[in-house]
Amino acid sequence: MRPRTVLYEAFAGSGMLDNPEAIFRQLRRDSEFSDLVHCWVIADPALRRRLEAEWRSEASVCFVGYRDWSYWRALATSGYLVNNATFPSEFSKRVGQIYLNTWHGTPLKTMGYDMPDGPRESANTLRNFLAADWLLSQNADMTEVMYRKAYRLDGLFDGGVIEEGYPRTDAQQLDASESAAVRELLTERGVALDGRPILLYAPTWKGTRFSEVADDVAELVATVAQLQARVGESYTVLLKTHQSVFRFARRDPLLRGMLVPNDIPTNTVLAVTELLVTDYSSIQFDYLATGRPMVYYVPDMDAYRGGRGLYLHPSTWPGPLARNADELGDAVAEIAHGRDAWQSARREWSARFAPYDDGAASKRVIDVVFRGQGAGRRVRALEDTRRPRVLMYIGGMRSNGITTSGVTLANALARDGRLDVSVVYGRSESASRIQNAQRLDAEVRQFLRVGAMNAGRLDHRRRGQGPSVELWKDEWRRCFGDARFDHIIDFSGYSTFWAQLLLAGEGKHTIWLHNDLGRDANRTVNGRAHLRDELHGVFELYPRFETLVSVSRELSRINSAALTAHAAREKFTWVPNLIDADAVRASAATPLRSVVERAIADGSADLAAAATRLAAEPDAIWFVSIGRLSPEKNQRRLIHAFAEVAASHPELRLLIVGDGPLRAALEHEAAGRGVGGQVVFSGNSPQPEALLGAADCFVLSSDYEGMPMVLLEAAVLGLAIITTRFGSVNDAVPGAKLTVVEQSEAALAEGMRAFLKGEVARARFDSDAHNRAALDRFVQVLGALPARD
Incomplete structure (x- = not known):
C-alpha cells in the first residue's frame, strides 16, 4: 500500500476531467498536502504522452494507462481512490484504501433501478458505490433521488454522503x-x-x-x-x-x-x-x-x-x-x-x-475526505430505521422450483416490510433467466455478480483450503464492497462456490435444503452421479452455517438423519415454501392461443404443438405432470401406469411438461408402450401454469421430493392431485387433501382410475393462511424478528 498516493480516474480514463480534476488542482494548491503523489488514469496513449510532457517537471504527478499492468498496480496500492464513474468489475477495494466516488452529475433522466432493465444496468455501479467510503452529492435532491432511491443505498450504504456541491463548478468562477x-x-x-x-x-x-x-x-x-x-x-x-x-x-x-x-x-x-x-x-x-x-x-x-x-x-x-x-x-x-x-x-x-456551487466546493470536500474534518460540513448517512438486512442467493435464476420459491419468498419478505431484502445471482444473457429475475418485486434489491474472482489457477485449485479463505473474503468485498448483512442465506443449497462466497460475509449464515439431499447426492443419470462431488462439497461446509433449513418438517427429519455426520441435529430446522397464488392464477388464465403464439416466436416447436393439442382436444381427459425429466421424478413409472389405464380409455392424454437428460428415453418408452400418440412432451415452458390450468388432473410420480412447488401450484388452481408417497408428502401441501398412492405402477394406475370414477376430489388450499404462517416461521427460525402475535 502507498497511503499517500491518490489515484484519479474520470470517465474510464478520458482525461484530467470533472470533479476528480478539481480536487486534484485544489490539493496541489494546498501546501498541507505537498507530500501526496497524484496518479492519473489516461486511456488514450497520445493524450497520455502529451500530459506526461506537460507535467514532466512535477515529480509528484504521474500517469498510467487504462487497464494495463500499471493501472492494476496503482488501483491495488493507492491509498486514495477518486473516480467520477466506476472502476471496472475486477476492482476490489483493499482494507486501508479510502474511496471517494464523486459521480458526474445530478440526474434528470432516470438512473439505477429506475432505468429499464435497471438491475442489470446498475450492477457495477452499485458495486462501486458500496465499496466507496464517501459519495459526493451536488444537492439534497441528488442524495434522495439517486443514492437513496435509484440505487437503493438507503439502509445499506454505511459510508457518508458529502452534500457540499460539485468541485468541478469551482472552475466556473x-x-x-x-x-x-x-x-x-x-x-x-x-x-x-x-x-x-x-x-x-x-x-x-x-x-x-x-x-x-x-x-x-x-x-x-x-x-x-x-x-x-x-x-x-x-x-x-x-x-x-x-x-x-x-x-x-x-x-x-x-x-x-x-x-x-x-x-x-x-x-x-x-x-x-x-x-x-x-x-x-x-x-x-x-x-x-x-x-x-x-x-x-x-x-x-x-x-x-x-x-x-x-x-x-x-x-x-x-x-x-x-x-x-x-x-x-x-x-x-x-x-x-x-x-x-x-x-x-x-x-x-x-x-x-x-x-x-459557490467556488469553494473542492476545499470543503477535501476537508472531509483528506483532513477527516466532517464537523460543520454537510455529511449525511443513508441508514433508514435499521431494519435487519437479509441477503439471499436464490440460485442461477433457471426456470425451476427453487427459483420460483426463492422469488416468492424474497417478494413476500420485501412486501412484509420488516426486513431489508437483497438477492444476488450471477449475470446471464439467457432470456428465460432474465425474465425470471424480472419477477422480483421492485422493493427487492438485486445484486448481479459481474466479473470473476481475482485469483490465479493455482489459487482456484486451492480455494477453500487454509490461507485461500482470504480469496473468498476478497471476492466478497469485490461483489458487495463494504455492505454488511445481518442474515446471509444460501437459498439454493446446491453450489459449493456460492456457499463459500456467502460464508465469507459477516452475519448469521443459513442454508436451505430443498430436497432429500442424501439421495440427491447419490442420484445417477446415465450411470453418472452428477451432483455427488458438488453436494459433498456443500455438506463439508455445513458446520460453518448456523442453521440448515429444510422446506418441510418431515423433510428436516429426513435430512437430519441422513446428514448427521456433517452437522449437529440441533442445526436442522424447517420453513415451508411460500406460494404466489395470484401470479399462479394469472398465469393459468393465459389463453392457450397466447401460449402457442409465444412458443412459436421463441422457436419452441414442441411447446407450441402441445398447447395446440391441449386446446384442440376438449373432449379428451388430460393428466399433466410437470418436472425435470430425470430419474428421481420417475416419469417412466408414470408412463407405464398411464399406458395400463389408457388401454381401455382412448380418450386419455398425458402431458409431460419439462426437459432433462431422460427426454429421449421417455419418448421411446411411451412409443414402446403403445401410447406414443397419447403422451405429449412439451419441453420447458415459461408459463407452465397455463398448461396446468387447462388440464384435468395433476400427477406426480417422484421417488423423493422436498416440498415441490408444482404441488402447491396445482392446489392453488384447485386441481385433483394424485401423488406417489415420498418421505415428506404428508406436509408437502399443508391442509390440502391429496390422493397419495404407493410407489408402484399398479398403485399409480389405480389412482388414475379413481380419478376417472370421480373418487379424487379437487384440492382445497388456503394459500393466504399458509403464506402468513410460513413468513412468520421464516423470521422466527432466523431470529430476525419476533413472530407476529
Missing part, C-alpha cells in the same frame, strides 16, 4: 483574465473563436449501446449547422459531446473548429459560455450557478420520457423547450435579443440544485 485564458486554450486546441459570445450545444448521449454511438454524429452535425445558420452573427456555436461520442465526432471534418476537445474540463468551457443548449444532460445543473440562460432542444421528448424516463416534468424546467429546429432557432433568437422570461425559474432551480 473566473475573472476576466481567467476567462480570456480559457478562450485562448480553446483556440490553441483548434476551436474557431472570433470574439463573439459562445453558444454551447451539449446534448446527452441517448443511445443504449456504446458500440453504436457513431450513429449519433450525423444528427449532431445537422443540428450544429442549423443552429449556426439561425443565430448568424449573434453567437459562435460550439459542440460538447458525451464522452462516448467524442471519439467518433472528432473524425468528422464538418465539426472541425466547433468541437470542444474531450480533455478540456467542461466547466471551464461553461465559464465562458453565454447560452447553453442542452436536453436531458446533467450539465444544466452545473450551468445554473452562472445564472445565464438555457434552452432545451428535445425533439424526441415523448419517446425519451416513455423509454428512459425523467425525474422532473418538462413543465418545470427553467428554460424554453424546442421540439424542432424552427422552435430552437426562435428560442435562441428571443434570448439573443434580450427577451428572457425564465430568470425567476432559474433562480428557483439554482437554489434547489446548485446551492453550494
